[in-house]
Amino acid sequence: MTNPARRLHLNAFVMANGHHEAAWRHPDVRPTDALTLAHYVDIARTAERGRLDSIFFADNLALPRNVRFNGHSAFEPITLLSAIAAVTEHIGLIATASTTYNEPYLLARAFASLDHLSRGRAGWNIVTSAGQDEARNVNLAERPDHADRYARAAEFLDVATALWDSWADDAVVADQAAGIWADVDAIRSIDHEGEHFQVRGPLNIRRPVQGHPLLVQAGSSEAGKEFAARTAEAVFTAQQTLEDAQAFYRDLKGRLGGYGRSPEDLLVLPGISPVIGRTEQEARDREAELNSLINPQYGLAQLSAMLDTDLTDVPLDEPLPDVAPGTEGNQSRFDLVVGLARREDLTVRRLLERLAGGRGHRVVAGTPEQIADEIERWFTDGAADGFNVMPPTLPGSLDDFVDLVVPVLQRRGLFRTEYDGATLREHYGLARPTVRDRHPEKENAA
Amino acid sequence: MTNPARRLHLNAFVMANGHHEAAWRHPDVRPTDALTLAHYVDIARTAERGRLDSIFFADNLALPRNVRFNGHSAFEPITLLSAIAAVTEHIGLIATASTTYNEPYLLARAFASLDHLSRGRAGWNIVTSAGQDEARNVNLAERPDHADRYARAAEFLDVATALWDSWADDAVVADQAAGIWADVDAIRSIDHEGEHFQVRGPLNIRRPVQGHPLLVQAGSSEAGKEFAARTAEAVFTAQQTLEDAQAFYRDLKGRLGGYGRSPEDLLVLPGISPVIGRTEQEARDREAELNSLINPQYGLAQLSAMLDTDLTDVPLDEPLPDVAPGTEGNQSRFDLVVGLARREDLTVRRLLERLAGGRGHRVVAGTPEQIADEIERWFTDGAADGFNVMPPTLPGSLDDFVDLVVPVLQRRGLFRTEYDGATLREHYGLARPTVRDRHPEKENAA
Ligand SMILES: Cc1cc2nc3c(=O)[nH]c(=O)nc-3n(C[C@H](O)[C@H](O)[C@H](O)COP(=O)(O)O)c2cc1C
Ligand SMILES: Cc1cc2nc3c(=O)[nH]c(=O)nc-3n(C[C@H](O)[C@H](O)[C@H](O)COP(=O)(O)O)c2cc1C
Secondary structure, X not given: OOOOOOOOEEEEEOOOXXXXXXXXXXXXXXXXXXXXXXXXHHHHHHHHHOOOOEEEEOOOOOOOOOOOOOOOOOOOHHHHHHHHHOOOOXXXXXXXXXXXXXXXXXXXXXXXXXXXXXXXXXXXXXXXXXXXXXXXXXXXXXXXXXXXXXHHHHHHXXXXXXXXXXXXXXXXXXXXXXOXXXXXXXXXXXXXXXXXXXXXXXXXXXXXXXXXXEEEEOOOOHHXXXXXXXXXXXXXXXXOOHHHHHHHHHHHHHXXXXXXXXXXXXXXXXXXXXXXXXXXXXXXXXXXXXXXXXXXXXXXXXXXXXXXXXXXXXXXXXXXXXXXXXXXXXXXXHHHHHHHHHHOOOEHHHHHHHHHOOOOOEEEEEOHHHHHHHHHHHHHOOOXXXXXXXXXXXXXXXHHHHHHHHHHHHHOOOOOOOOOOOOHHHHHOOOOOOOOOOOHHHHHHO | OOOOOOOOEEEEEOOOOOOOOOHHHOOXXXXXXXXXXXXXXXXXXXXXXXXXXXXXXXXXOOOOOOOOOOOOOOOOHXXXXXXXXXXXXXXXXXXXXXOOOOOHHHHHHHHHHHHHHOOOOEEEEEEOOOOOOOHHHOOOOOOOOHHHHHHHHHHHHHHHHHHHOOEOOOOEEEEOOOOEEEOHHHEOOOOEEOOOOEEOOOOOOOOOOOOOOEEEXXXXXXXXXXXXXXXXXXXXXXXXXXXXXXXXXXXXXXXHHHHOOOHHHOEEEEEEEEEEOOOHHHHHHHHHHHHHXXXXXXXXXXXXXXXXXXXXXXXXXXXXXXXXXXXXXXXXXXXXHHHHHHHOOOEHHHHHHHHHOOOOOEEEEEOHHHHHHHHHHHHHOOXXXXXXXXXXXXXXXXXXXXXXXXHHHHHOOOOOOOOOOOOHHHHXXXXXXXXXXXXXXXXXXX
8 A cells, every 4th residue: 555645646737629639529529619718617627526636738839830630729828727716716727838938027927916816726837948939939030949948947937936935925914004005124126137037026916825836847858857856846747658757756856855855845747648448448449539530640740849850751651760869859758759669669650649649648548447556556656646637538538537537546545535725735735935035034033 | 968879988997905095094995805806806796787898907017116005906917807707707808918028929819818718808908118117027227218118019019910810710610520620721920020029920829709809008198199099999098177188089089090090999088086975075075084094105106106206205285396207207197297286286295185096087076976977078078988987995986886876877878788799899889800911812701
């Protein structure tokens, strides 16, 4: 049995009609529902019914090149999650936002606003934007290079955290009789003068309910892992095998000490796309049905983006040609995809099928018990603190996960049956950051 | 009687605990309610109950200097209105955002997202950020000068509108059988190469429900009025007297022809802060009670910001000293405030009282009938197409306005008794912009 003190965490990664690339073509799916708020509210409520920790939206600052063949998440995540905040009670709300193409003052404020609107349920998936098209939408001819992106990200987080901490928690006094709204000694400018940013502060919104929103990260390059070890509290990752996942888990946890942090301060959440059937055969049939709807032209465009190389014309029934790992794109996804093709000696067509379910994330088809077994094994064997659950179709597969798999995990004592905290940090068992450094007299007074 | 075809429009300008600067100290007000989403949801629902056109939030990218003495709107407007969108049906949702300190791609997308979340209820109050402190939060030592701010605003709007129009309205086809999600011929890059911005596009979200969000503007300098005449569909303005308001109204409407537009294409909405009593005496008492809670130190800080001049140490019981009109700040508010002080020969203390109710906007204390009379007079006498209603306290004064003044306006046939449209543009009687220029073949096909 698992250590009862250690708790499994489950995040629902929400993507339009689902994570299988042909999800929108499945007969159970009404594709244009993904263009409505109601669809996402329904999903959020399902996640809440399943007592999941959080929902999460990816993001990208350019229209995907292959929109001809596939829908994409139509909404901007912070606005969408703000709307969802108003009609949910418990579920954590994690939005992706780029440090490469945003301003720290504006973004720190938007997350603080979401955190207050949701009474402490905001999370930020910090990305450095590996795509090629985003830069050209925001006045740049080229994306900054990989090292620069991470250097900017580090400084961005320094500024953002300083801004959140620019107000002590109790700065608002609202003393009607004395006419004093705020204790201005508890609100400090930050006077940041760095290489990428000059920001005076203070922030124009008081400290977030959670101190800082939950900080999530999803890069797996060397620079990405160092950034995560320094900054992140949860890490999303794509892992195909238990061994790779264990190695990644050990690697990342091992880096924390270098930043004065403990292994429990950062949770590792690999992706899992569960294809659920009442029987194993039903699950396999469902997977085959989805794969039968794949469009290889779309798959090749996706593969090209993942490998940062134009592969739109490669022959489908031959092995993946030699491709050189770039230094600028998503390095870990490159290694994962090429590794999978070589290890299993796949043709391009078979590789596209293997990627269709989760763009490189692990797909597990089986009964609820079998899926729970996989989750338990990775959780107990040092590969995961929880999972980034990627339903193949939406809303259907999330309903199935919540109605069929979650109860198994609950019966095994692995997963909560009720929320016992109010904030996203409390769901994840993470401490609320103090403002010791910036407001020393406040800490003494406490 | 008024022309029955001409309809009065009412926007609720929502500000924390209300527009009177001492609102938060009033015994009817629970000041920290303004830090919660519930407070604003309550207000939005009241506005909807009164069949108002819209609610509106101001914004500023720096903490007000005088936060010691007064609360400020704690939330970022686009996130706050996204949350409100999820729990309201009809009310228009107008957020302020700066063209000086945002990126067009990011902001155009956020407004498109809000417009879809609300099914066509988004509006954008376009501001150029006259304040001194904002620049230093976003990497600049000084705010750009007045002319530069408006030049950037004009280019910003060109980019934003091109991005909204980068998708034809029917670009999403979602043909499951054929596997075609979008008609990519109906989605165009914009390839903008300008002085301030280089933006390739297309936008990564389909065309807003309204085509473009409603475009609102609130600058009254020469450059501001030209910008409004070219771009805006509604203008907020502060006017103290009927004559000034009529002159402003004529001036602005007269500029529209120069841009190939008609007078009905732009609505002029002066501010009005209604202090409502069952009797005139009750209204005056209420105003006096609020004024008794004024803190002159706070008033002087506000006055300094409005006049872009440090006046924090001027004597209270003498006339306003000579102040030179700057060229960089809010020019129209300068003229209004100095004009008021000189015209009525006010001491600084009396001036502060006159400004406390609405920062230069008109305050009208009286019975519901008297307030309706004032509204009707300005509306019929060529001074206003509607009003920017600024409740002195919140939520109480908005309840009073909706319960007491709106029925009078409805009985007089001036104001709607039910919503007859679905979108904010429909409430305001404004046309939905076409995409003729960018997608000519679409327009022909229609
Ligand atoms: C589950 C998951 C979700 C991700 N979501 C996004 C996203 O929404 N937007 C984005 O730009 N990158 C996203 N990424 C990519 C990473 O954040 C990162 O940019 C990428 O892995 C390149 O960094 P690296 O070279 O350090 O791996 C995601 C990665 C994973 C594993
Ligand atoms: C009702 C009203 C609301 C305004 N709201 C804002 C605001 O939220 N943020 C802002 O920066 N300026 C705001 N302004 C100021 C104007 O948008 C504009 O920046 C200012 O008037 C200076 O421009 P001008 O010199 O053209 O008058 C507002 C003005 C009015 C009349």
